[in-house]
Amino acid sequence: MKLSQKEAVFASEVVTRFELYNSLFLTLPFYQVKHTGMLLPFFTSHCEEGVKQQLSPEDIIASFFGQYEQYVQASDRFDLLFRFIRYIERQVVLFDAIEDSAFTRTGRSEETGNLEVLLRQVAENPALKKELIEKFKDFSLRLVLTAHPTQFYPGTVLSIITDLTEALKTNDINMVNQLLQQLGKTPFFNKNKPTPVDEAISLAWFLENVFYTVASTIQSQIENEFDVPLFDTHQLIELGFWPGGDRDGNPNVNSGSTRAVAELLRKILFRCYYRDFRVLKRRITFRGVEGFMNNLQDLFYENSFNNVADPSDRQAEIIENLQQTKDVLIKDHDGLFVAKVDDLIRKVKLFGCYFASLDIRQDSRILRTTHQSCRSEGLLPAGYDGLSEEEKLEVLQFTEEDHPCAADADDLAKDTLETIRLMKKMQHAGGEKASHRFIISNCQQASDILQLINLFLWSGWKKESLTVDFVPLFETVQDLHASADVMERLYTHPFYQEHLAKRGNRQVIMLGFSDSTKDGGYLMANWSIYQAKIRLTAIARKYGVQLAFFDGRGGPPARGGGKTQRFYATMGKEIANEHIELTIQGQTISSQYGSFDTAYYNMEQLINAGIISSRQADDKDTxxxxxxxxxxxxxxxxxxxxxxxxxxxxxxxxxxxxxxxxxxxxxxxxxxxxxxxxxxxxxxxxxxxxxxxxxxxxxxxxxxxxxxxxxxxxxxxxxxxxxxxxxxxxxxxxxxxxxxxxxxxxxxxxxxxxxxxxxxxxxxxxxxxxxxxxxxxxxxxxxxxxxxxxxxxYPIERKSIGIREKIVLPLVIIQHYALQKLNEITDEEQASIYHKLVIRTVYGIVNAGRNLA
Structure with a gap:
């Protein structure tokens, strides 16, 4: 069968190169690496044949070792199995890097088009240009990074993968060999369970090394194509962040970790600014800008490397100094290097003093308990807890009364109130967008949101300056069916109407795939979410509310992943789609946003999908x-x-x-x-x-x-x-x-x-x-x-999956062999070894699954 052009490119650029570079693994600094590398192909073939014959993993392993006299002792067998695991983990990384290095030649599909095509059409069609100006003034893309563990390489490994990808692009064999050597000595997993701050540090790698540049580049390209300001009142691309803020079911997240993550994001951002500023300073050596440049030098350095007491939002000050510098360049120096100043201004407008908005999330059951714990302060009517939902909505009092947490409140209630106060401090340090959303998991009724607003008013916030968006999360099939009724009660509630008006009459609603899939299965989950979006859109339009859906989407299709851009491009007119917001997590982060090329491609696809969906003239997707x-x-x-x-x-x-x-x-x-x-x-x-x-x-x-x-x-x-x-x-x-x-x-x-x-x-x-x-x-x-x-x-994706499945099949067999043995043995020492075998195989199998996304 004749291969298509892209399949042929994939075969030569990915498959053949993987086979060639795979030979370098025999030089890795492992114990008995050559012996391991020579035996692994035989073990892989043995596993493949055993699976075809439908043998048990225990029989497959036993018959393999039966061929080799030197592996009579159990300790020797365990040693070889662990060496196989370590070797395969690195093979997965190599395949990732080779696929990424060839992405621009093999990864682009024509499913939804790209920005280059769209902007070229704009240049040739004045009517389309006018239409898109209006679309872009109303459209935004928000990507929210979450720490859900569907794939997590340490930052050190991510850096190696990035460098390896670049070396592979130029076929720099010496550098590839050195990086594989480094990879061989670098641990792939933590000996200790990471803290929420550790997770934030890992994810911040992507902010610093990928999103900082890609978001600015995409917005710059779009701005340059139009001769009118598009993003003066809103951002095209926004970033959100959950590590340190998502405390739903995670007792390890508290106000202390939230504060530490907010400080971390701010400091990393200022270091990005400082790096850009140093490049700028090497070029702008003219008279007339010394004062502005000195101000920026002090400001960037101080916030990058020192612990600033009571930090404040410096965005306006930074932009003012950059703008003054730009004015001098235009007036006195022929506009030399103005583009570099504009680039930094754009980044400061995009990321402010916060980098990514730190979302706060907590389960409604915890929030209800917290609300109840405040009864001792006399802030709730007598018998409130026994009232019906309708009665609660009638009697809820929104009283501004700043008071400390009740002494007898439990730790989660205390943390909730401390975090609410902390959000105000985070907004002071980084601007409103530093932390302006509170997500209510398991949201089941309108009072879940209104009671949370009460908690804010009891914690130092004022009604007139409550710069917070309250985001209900509907996830189970039952909650999705009830969601429209919940939102109508909110839209018709006088106090919430006033609050929504102050927030630009815009409501964000989060819909989660994970629990709905677990609750109702794949097809029902997808259909329930689609129907909920139709009903929620109709209710929002009825009350003049601008609706933005925030989709909790994971890597695998079972968690809402898969072909995300096509999901958004085919919404139809009954569903609000002016703003695309989604979580990206696990293997989705590293596979779709792990490098400039992949991140640029996937972000432009989502932007294009949103624009296409809103432009469908024939409404064929409704x-x-x-x-x-x-x-x-x-x-x-x-x-x-x-x-x-x-x-x-x-x-x-x-x-x-x-x-x-x-x-x-x-x-x-x-x-x-x-x-x-x-x-x-x-x-x-x-x-x-x-x-x-x-x-x-x-x-x-x-x-x-x-x-x-x-x-x-x-x-x-x-x-x-x-x-x-x-x-x-x-x-x-x-x-x-x-x-x-x-x-x-x-x-x-x-x-x-x-x-x-x-x-x-x-x-x-x-x-x-x-x-x-x-x-x-x-x-x-x-x-x-x-x-x-x-x-x-999808022949390329099918081939990629096939190769990855072949690479990790030995890990799958080893894991199931170990699980079989654990169900049979009682010896604690051997059980401990089998436990370690299972745990180590999970890493490689999960990491190889990146193309689930």
């Missing part, structure tokens, strides 16, 4: 009532199938026994516990979605990304609706995206790895249930799409 009814039927059928599986008594037991779920808490890549209520027995509702999805992905089953879809499609076909479903796939960009992302999840699944479980006395029937749904979904999706294989329309 679903009609028949299409909605069809998806609704399929979502209900899928939901019944998933809930039936979830309620199976073996559901959690299966995950606990055959995935690394119980051991995830020992993996030092996150400060967050694996589950809420960490001291209690494991319950599905307490299990964090990230742990839930990770456990299934380690099993190579990815149940949250497809289960129930096949059942739903088959029911539609049996009911004589197959022609309508096929038309829906062809006509609806949203439904096509849902199906294509489902295919991506399935492409990362391999039920052969666990096929030995069909003989298991306890879990055999349960495994067959999972496998049967996978086979059915596979069959139905190929029938629906007319393809011969999954992801046939």
């Amino acid at each position: 679903l009609n009532s028949g299409q909605k009814g069809l998806i609704d039927q399929m979502a209900e059928e899928s939901y019944k199938a998933f809930v039936g599986l979830r309620e199976d008594p073996l559901f959690l037991k299966y995950l606990e026994n055959h995935s690394p779920l119980k051991l995830l808490s020992q993996i030092n890549i996150s400060s967050r516990p694996v589950k809420r209520n960490s001291g209690s027995e494991l319950k599905l509702e307490d299990l964090r979605a990230i742990s839930f999805v990770t456990a299934w992905s380690q099993l190579k089953q990815n149940i949250p990304g497809f289960y129930g879809v096949g059942t739903a499609l088959k029911k539609a076909k049996d009911d004589g609706l197959w022609h309508e479903v096929k038309d829906l796939y062809e006509q609806s960009g949203q439904f096509k995206t849902i199906v294509d992302n489902c295919m991506m999840s399935m492409s990362k699944s391999d039920f052969r790895v666990t096929s030995y479980l069909k003989q298991d006395a306890q879990f055999g029937h349960f495994w067959e249930r999972l496998s049967a749904e996978f086979d059915l979904t596979h069959q139905m999706i190929l029938d629906l799409t007319g393809n011969c294989m999954l992801m046939e329309q």
Whole structure:
């Protein structure tokens, strides 16, 4: 079969180069590295053959070692397995770097276009230029970095990957070899669990080394194409930040870590400014600017390297000095180096004195408890807690009464009130945008937001200067269905109406995929969110509210990831889409925003998707009532199938026994516990979605990304609706995206790895249930799409996934072998070794999964 041009480029630029550079691994500074490198291909082939024969991981490992007389002792076998793991971890990094280095030649798709094409059209079409001026004046993209542990290389490894990518671009073999040597000696994981501040330091690497430059470059390109000011009153690109602010279910986050992260972000930003300023100072050596340049020198240096007592927002002062410098250059020095001054002015306008807005997030149940703890101060009417929701909305009093936290309040309540006070100090230090959003997780009623406003008014904030946006987070299927009613109560509440008017009549609503997928399965989660967006948009438009959806999207499709830009480009007219806001996390950060090229591409794609969605003249992406009814039927059928599986008594037991779920808490890549209520027995509702999805992905089953879809499609076909479903796939960009992302999840699944479980006395029937749904979904999706294989329309991504799966297959087999042994042995010393084998394999398998995003 003839390869397309891009496939041929991928084969030569990625596949062939990986094979060539892979030979350099034999020079890595590992113990017995040559021996390891020589045996690994044989072990990989042995694993592949064993999986084809559906052997158990224990049999695969035993038969491999049976071929080598020197591996009779258990200690020698363990030693080789750990060496394989270490070797493969570095192979994953090499493949990442080679893919990134070839990204500009292999990674660009024509799905939604790019800025260059859009701006070229603007130059040739005055009418389009006028239209886009209005669009850009109203549009923004907000990317929020979160520390959810779906992939986390230490900053040292990220720096090596960046340098390795650059060396690979020029085929600098000597430098590549040196960097691989460095990689061999650099630890890939922490010995201790990171603190929230540690997580912030890791993520700040991306702010400093990628976003600082890319955001400015994109905004500059757009500004230069239009001859009118576009971003004087708003930013095109905004950055948000969760480490240190997201305390939902994370007892390790407190007001102290929030303060430390805010100070860290400010200091790192000023160091970025100082580096740029030093370049500027080397060029601007003229008379007339000395005073302004000296002011800037002192200001940048002081805030970069010293601990400033009571820091304040210096943005206006910085811009004033830069503007004065620019004026002198234009007036007296022929405008020399004005572009460099403009570049720094643009960055200061983009990032202020805060770099990224530190969002605060807490669960509504904690906020309710905090509100209740203030009753001793006489701030709540008698019997308030026993009132109905309607009665609470009637009697809520918004009294400005600054007082300390109640002495008998619990630690979480005290921290909540301390953090609310801290937000005011953060705004003083970095400007309003330093911390201006409080997100209420598990938001279920209007009083959850209004009571939080009370807490602000009781903590030193004033009604007239309450520069905070209150963001409800709706995530479960039930909460998504109720969300529009909750928001209508808010929009019609007199006090909230006044507050919203002061905030520009703009409401941000967060919708999360993770818990809705865990709650209702893949298809129902996607459909519930889509329907909620339609209802929430209608309510907002009814009351004249400008709505911005903030999407909590993870890396894998099961957590809302996948082809994100197509998701936004196909919203339709019924959904507000003037502002795109989404979380980026885990492997999504490093895979899509880990370098200038990838970050630029993905940000321009999102901007372009938002503009395209708002310009759709024929409204082809808006679903009609028949299409909605069809998806609704399929979502209900899928939901019944998933809930039936979830309620199976073996559901959690299966995950606990055959995935690394119980051991995830020992993996030092996150400060967050694996589950809420960490001291209690494991319950599905307490299990964090990230742990839930990770456990299934380690099993190579990815149940949250497809289960129930096949059942739903088959029911539609049996009911004589197959022609309508096929038309829906062809006509609806949203439904096509849902199906294509489902295919991506399935492409990362391999039920052969666990096929030995069909003989298991306890879990055999349960495994067959999972496998049967996978086979059915596979069959139905190929029938629906007319393809011969999954992801046939995305050959480069399919090839990338295939190579990555081959690289990590030995890790998967080692992990499942260790889990098998843990279910059999009682010896504590050996159990400890098997624990370490499982934990070490998780890193490589997760890191290799970057193309889930």
